[in-house]
Amino acid sequence: xxxxxxxxxxxxxxxxxxxxxxxxxxxxxxxxxxxxxxxxxxxxxxxxxxxxxxxxxxxxxxxxxxxxxxxxxxxxxxxxxxxxxxxxxxxxxxxxxxxxxxxxxxxxxxxxxxxxxxxxxxxxxxxxxxxxxxxxxxxxxxxxxxxxxxxxxxxxxxxxxxxxxxxxxxxxxxxxxxxxxxxxxxxxxxxxxxxxxxxxxxxxxxxxxxxxxxxxxxxxxxxxxxxxxxxxxxxxxxxxxxxxxxxxxxxxxxxxxxxxxxxxxxxxxxxxxxxxxxxxxxxxxxxxxxxxxxxxxxxxxxxxxxxxxxxxxxxxxxxxxxxxxxxxxxxxxxxxxxxxxxxxxxxxxxxxxxxxxxxxxxxxxxxxxxxxxxxxxxxxxxxxxxxxxxxxxxxxxxxxxxxxxxxxxxxxxxxxxxxxxxxxxxxxxxxxxxxxxxxxxxxxxxxxxxxxxxxxxxxxxxxxxxxxxxxxxxxxxxxxxxxxxxxxxxxxxxxxxxxxxxxxxxxxxxxxxxxxxxxxxxxxxxxxxxxxxxxxxxxxxxxxxxxxxxxxxxxxxxxxxxxxxxxxxxxxxxxxxxxxxxxxxxxxxxxxxxxxxxxxxxxxxxxxxx
Ligand code: HEM
Numbered sequence: 192x193x194x195x196x197x198x199x200x201x202x203x204x205x206x207x208x209x210x211x212x213x214x215x216x217x218x219x220x221x222x223x224x225x226x227x228x229x230x231x232x233x234x235x236x237x238x239x240x241x242x243x244x245x246x247x248x249x250x251x252x253x254x255x256x257x258x259x260x261x262x263x264x265x266x267x268x269x270x271x272x273x274x275x276x277x278x279x280x281x282x283x284x285x286x287x288x289x290x291x292x293x294x295x296x297x298x299x300x301x302x303x304x305x306x307x308x309x310x311x312x313x314x315x316x317x318x319x320x321x322x323x324x325x326x327x328x329x330x331x332x333x334x335x336x337x338x339x340x341x342x343x344x345x346x347x348x349x350x351x352x353x354x355x356x357x358x359x360x361x362x363x364x365x366x367x368x369x370x371x372x373x374x375x376x377x378x379x380x381x382x383x384x385x386x387x388x389x390x391x392x393x394x395x396x397x398x399x400x401x402x403x404x405x406x407x408x409x410x411x412x413x414x415x416x417x418x419x420x421x422x423x424x425x426x427x428x429x430x431x432x433x434x435x436x437x438x439x440x441x442x443x444x445x446x447x448x449x450x451x452x453x454x455x456x457x458x459x460x461x462x463x464x465x466x467x468x469x470x471x472x473x474x475x476x477x478x479x480x481x482x483x484x485x486x487x488x489x490x491x492x493x494x495x496x497x498x499x500x501x502x503x504x505x506x507x508x509x510x511x512x513x514x515x516x517x518x519x520x521x522x523x524x525x526x527x528x529x530x531x532x533x534x535x536x537x538x539x540x541x542x543x544x545x546x547x548x549x550x551x552x553x554x555x556x557x558x559x560x561x562x563x564x565x566x567x568x569x570x571x572x573x574x575x576x577x578x579x580x581x582x583x584x585x586x587x588x589x590x591x592x593x594x595x596x597x598x599x600x601x602x603x604x605x606x607x608x609x610x611x612x613x614x615x616x617x618x619x620x621x622x623x624x625x626x627x628x629x630x631x632x633x634x635x636x637x638x639x640x641x642x643x644x645x646x647x648x649x650x651x652x653x654x655x656x657x658x659x660x661x662x663x664x665x666x667x668x669x670x671x672x673x674x675x676x677x678x679x680x681x682x683x684x685x686x687x688x689x690x691x692x693x694x695x696x697x698x699x700x701x702x703x704x705x706x707x708x709x710x711x712x713x714x715x716x717x718x719x720x721x722x723x724x725x726x727x728x729x730x731x732x733x734x735x736x737x738x739x740x741x742x743x744x745x746x747x748x749x750x751x752x753x754x755x756x757x758x759x760x761x762x763x764x765x766x767x768x769x770x771x772x773x774x775x776x777x778x779x780x781x782x783x784x785x786x787x788x789x790x791x792x793x794x795x796x797x798x799x800x801x
Contacts, residue, residue, distance in 0.1 A: 281658070311351065311655045312337040315344050326750060327640050327668040330354075334669045340652055350662045351652070354669035356676070356702040358652045362644055362665060363702070364710030373645025373662055381493075382482050382512070385564060386571025387715070398568055401560070403715050405552040409540040411718050412616040413547045414456055418726040419613035421452045424465050425727075426734055429764045438740035440759040445584040445727075446577070450475065452723060453576040457569055458522045459548040471518055474511035479574065481508045483751040519566045523550065530554045574752070576716050579638045582753035583724050585760050586636035587628060589746055590683045591732075592739050592762070597685060598732065600624055602767070605733035614726050625729045627685040629721060630695050633706035635683060637667040638753040642708060667705050676703040694721075735764045 285295055314333050330352055333341060339355025353359055362370055376389035383389050387398050425448050432439045447464040450472070454462040464472045481504075485493065492498050499505045529546060535555055543551050550569060558565075591598045604624045612618070642665040649658050672680045678687070693699050696717075697709035707714035714720070731737075739746075743761035748754055 309654055311340060311342045313342040330666050331669050350664055353663060353665045359665050360702040367710045369648050369650050370644040371647055373643055375643040378485055379482060382478050383571045384567035386567035388571045388575055401558050405549040406715055406719060407540050409542055410547060415614060415616050415619060415722060417452060417455055418723045421448055422727045422730045428465060429735055433764050433766050438761050438763050441588055441762050442585045442756050442760045445581040449577050449580040453573055457548055457572055458550040459546045460522055474514045477507060477511035516566060519569055523562055523565055526550050526554055578753045580720050580723050582638045583632060584727055587632040588737055589760055590632055594683055601628055602732050605729040609729055609733055619722050619725055622725050622729050623690045625725045627688045629724050630688050631683060631685040634671045636754050637671050637706055640668040640750055640754055641666050670703055736767055738763045
């Protein structure tokens with residue numbers, strides 16, 4: 192099944208850049224991950240020599256021309272299938288299975304006669320002719336032409352692309368029982384098993400009911416300290432880089448930051464990946480990359496039994512998985528012993544102060560589940576809560592590098608709310624602008640950019656009838672960037688979310704904004720992730736200035752489960768000359784740590800004098 196996804200590796204037009212983002216998004220020829228896409232966003236942060244601008248504007252003109260040509264080709268119907276493809280495909284499929292032609296003719300003529308509904312607009316798969324490889328960019332182009340639902344057909348395979356809020360609401364919330372995770376579950380099975388993300392049906396219901404209570408308010412509040420401590424470790428790394436005048440690659444640092452956080456938060460394990468790159472950390476990355484690569488492989492060779500034994504890569508994956516599983520089994524065993532020795536009084540907001548992890552909560556709650564299922568759930572949350580948050584931070588810092596005025600406002604807020612302290616839950620609630628920056632970053636760079644579903648029964652989507660077994664992509668990228676839904680859709684504008692308004696979510700935005708999905712399968716870690724990214728953002732910007740590094744490679748976008756960069760986010764980090772801090776009554780005093788150099792004030796983080 193994974194082999195179907197690379198078929199989607201088509202298009203992005205170079206011309207798309209001006210449309211999508213004022214910072215010149217541009218496609219690349221590099222391979223995408225998770226079958227999705229790749230574009231580049233050149234990000235020089237205004238530091239390119241002037242002469243380059245002339246070349247860029249010629250390039251831009253050429254790209255606009257190419258884009259106009261693409262639009263004209265779409266409009267001319269070149270990619271449009273005249274007749275609905277589904278019944279004929281189904282008919283052919285059944286015919287190949289041996290169903291007699293006469294019966295099929297009778298059935299399909301009856302169905303046609305009784306199906307008064309219009310046919311879903313269809314784009315056919317000669318799309319490779321457009322010559323490009325990014326995924327959601329052409330999906331966006333086609334959305335502008337075909338509207339909120341259209342079918343994309345590649346040879347024998349077809350997908351419904353949904354970019355309409357009310358249809359998204361129907362699939363995700365109103366009729367969610369009629370949809371499964373489809374392809375996604377198939378791709379992720381080897382690593383997540385029957386964990387919460389791929390699981391469907393009864394297993395999902397039972398596991399969701401067990402896991403959601405673990406992320407209660409008291410737990411999330413306790414995590415704020417963990418976010419602060421982990422970010423402080425990152426600050427120390429950046430401080431050293433600032434002293435040495437070395438540029439830093441922020442994407443990999445964010446990936447490590449969030450891995451360290453999620454390891455502690457889930458099973459009280461310190462990956463310490465900010466300083467350590469071997470063993471279990473390497474194993475986690477091996478497995479993650481494999482999951483992404485499988486989704487774009489043309490042939491699912493890993494399903495050939497002998498391949499597992501002879502392919503060095505597959506052997507490495509198997510070894511990595513074994514190490515992770517053994518580590519998780521050990522952690523589960525250790526935690527079980529702790530719970531057995533504990534004087535347990537389990538209640539709704541139960542939390543063990545020494546080990547506030549989700550694993551501890553689950554075991555203490557008497558969660559009656561096999562170690563394998565527990566492992567699947569932990570692995571699922573490890574992946575779900577790691578790359579997503581890292582990607583949010585990466586793209587937020589990229590966006591900030593393009594809008595210095597937003598950065599200044601953010602720093603002002605961080606200075607006045609946090610001073611030199613490690614954030615508390617009350618602080619985080621006051622970091623309203625930082626929260627809006629994260630909300631807006633998630634609008635422009637949704638992680639993941641598409642949600643995958645498969646229909647389990649016939650249904651109606653808007654004006655259209657669909658049959659069971661349709662593979663569906665709910666294109667959050669399109670929803671979040673639709674000019675129908677947003678003013679200045681491509682502009683990074685945290686101000687679009689009023690500071691005194693509610694936190695934007697799928698409900699109050701009527702499903703045009705879905706950073707954490709919606710309906711029963713909505714992310715269980717939304718609050719956790721929001722606080723995590725707000726804490727990291729505020730702590731980093733109060734202490735450092737960030738600029739795209741001089742001569743850094745263009746920031747190019749490639750999508751896996753989340754949107755990655757292709758060559759990292761290389762930045763120059765400098766310590767801020769700090770403004771005076773005006774103490775407030777709530778603010779504790781601090782001991783001065785004179786052991787640290789130029790940013791002495793910042794080294795006080797977490798050292799409360801009172
Ligand atoms: C900024 C960070 C995050 C983003 C953008 C994000 C986004 C999402 C989205 C869009 C979904 C819905 C998927 C779908 O409907 O197909 C989802 C599901 C999920 N997320 Fe997150 N997530 C984030 C962080 C986390 C964290 C930190 C955790 C765990 C602590 C987590 C655990 C999960 C789980 C378990 C599901 C599956 C829920 C279910 O199917 O019942 N996520 N996430």
